[in-house]
Amino acid sequence: MMTSETRDDPELLRISGLRVGFGDGPDIVDGVDLSLAPGKILCLVGESGSGKSLTALSLMKLLPPNARLTAKRLQFQATDILALSEERMAALRGDRLAMVFQEPMTSLNPVMTVGEQIVEALRQHRTLSRAEAREAALEMLKRVHIPAADQRMDAYPHQLSGGMRQRVMIAIALVCRPALLIADEPTTALDVTIESQILALIDELRSELGTAVLFITHSLAVVAEIADEIAVMYAGRVVERGSRDAIFSDPQHPYTLSLFAAMPRANDFGRQLASIDGQVPSPGDMPEGCRFAPRCPFAVDCCREAYPPLLPAEPGHDVACWRAPLEEAVAKALPA
Numbered sequence: 001m002m003t004s005e006t007r008d009d010p011e012l013l014r015i016s017g018l019r020v021g022f023g024d025g026p027d028i029v030d031g032v033d034l035s036l037a038p039g040k041i042l043c044l045v046g047e048s049g050s051g052k053s054l055t056a057l058s059l060m061k062l063l064p065p066n067a068r069l070t071a072k073r074l075q076f077q078a079t080d081i082l083a084l085s086e087e088r089m090a091a092l093r094g095d096r097l098a099m100v101f102q103e104p105m106t107s108l109n110p111v112m113t114v115g116e117q118i119v120e121a122l123r124q125h126r127t128l129s130r131a132e133a134r135e136a137a138l139e140m141l142k143r144v145h146i147p148a149a150d151q152r153m154d155a156y157p158h159q160l161s162g163g164m165r166q167r168v169m170i171a172i173a174l175v176c177r178p179a180l181l182i183a184d185e186p187t188t189a190l191d192v193t194i195e196s197q198i199l200a201l202i203d204e205l206r207s208e209l210g211t212a213v214l215f216i217t218h219s220l221a222v223v224a225e226i227a228d229e230i231a232v233m234y235a236g237r238v239v240e241r242g243s244r245d246a247i248f249s250d251p252q253h254p255y256t257l258s259l260f261a262a263m264p265r266a267n268d269f270g271r272q273l274a275s276i277d278g279q280v281p282s283p284g285d286m287p288e289g290c291r292f293a294p295r296c297p298f299a300v301d302c303c304r305e306a307y308p309p310l311l312p313a314e315p316g317h318d319v320a321c322w323r324a325p326l327e328e329a330v331a332k333a334l335p336a
């Protein structure tokens with residue numbers, strides 16, 4: 001039953017207090033809060049091991065069997081994902097909620113033609129004749145700009161390039177017109193030109209079909225091309241979030257600044273943070289206060305004592321840093 005809260009909620013996706021751990025180990029995703037409006041692209045960015053994929057897999061309820069998933073809220077449209085049975089979840093996956101992964105070869109069936117695989121994805125959720133489904137599959141293959149799509153319907157995955165396989169995966173994911181596409185590093189295995197084409201395709205399909213996208217990446221260069229909204233993750237938590245413009249024009253968290261330093265056109269703050277010493281702390285050995293404090297050139301005593309909550313630095317731009325805004329701290333740290 002819809003509550004007034006869900007009926008009036010303009011958000012497509014609302015995650016709060018998401019935690020994921022394994023067995024009786026520590027929480028690796030440790031209290032993530034995110035939201036996404038219909039038709040928007042939210043980029044989840046952070047380095048390897050920060051918990052991005054586990055966040056995405058939680059939404060699909062595709063975590064490994066020994067995983068422990070809890071949340072205050074895990075809501076997609078009017079649906080409470082946490083409360084869904086596996087049967088209802090299976091009906092949702094590939095229909096209203098779809099996902100593409102980094103390496104299409106592991107997701108595609110090597111002994112089925114790409115056309116059959118799109119047809120199968122469609123017929124799992126829609127009652128259509130074979131001929132109708134084949135026609136819709138062909139239309140989808142054209143939509144993702146596969147050249148000579150009618151011939152490629154009968155091709156096997158190994159006969160296609162990496163970029164074409166990723167286009168096929170996107171066709172499979174979008175054939176039922178999901179409200180949300182989760183894309184987990186879908187372009188990481190591709191070269192830069194093909195990556196750009198796939199990003200443009202995702203953006204185009206989002207406009208045409210109105211699909212929102214949760215896009216996972218470790219690259220701010222990718223984020224720059226595609227994001228409406230950005231959430232930066234570090235060691236299992238969101239440390240900064242806001243619109244792309246807010247974060248690109250005024251990044252506040254030192255970890256975000258260090259990510260900018262890795263970009264070709266780093267800003268001045270970024271250059272100062274280009275090589276941050278140390279490692280991401282491991283889940284069983286998290287520091288007491290801010291998780292970035294041991295690597296942060298701006299850390300002060302309170303950073304080592306208590307974890308800073310995500311607070312608005314300006315409307316719609318939240319930062320988990322005791323020292324934000326950082327201009328003063330950065331100015332002090334810069335050589336005279």
Ligand SMILES: Nc1ncnc2c1ncn2[C@@H]1O[C@H](COP(=O)(O)OP(=O)(O)OP(=O)(O)O)[C@@H](O)[C@H]1O
Nearest residue numbers: 022028046047048049050051052053054055064218
């Ligand atoms: N099945 C598992 N059992 C135990 N720990 C796991 C398991 N799967 C993932 N982890 C732990 O969770 C951490 C975070 O994983 P996750 O894949 O979400 O990170 P990520 O930010 O997506 O990084 P990447 O870009 O490498 O995928 C991993 O570094 C690993 O320590």
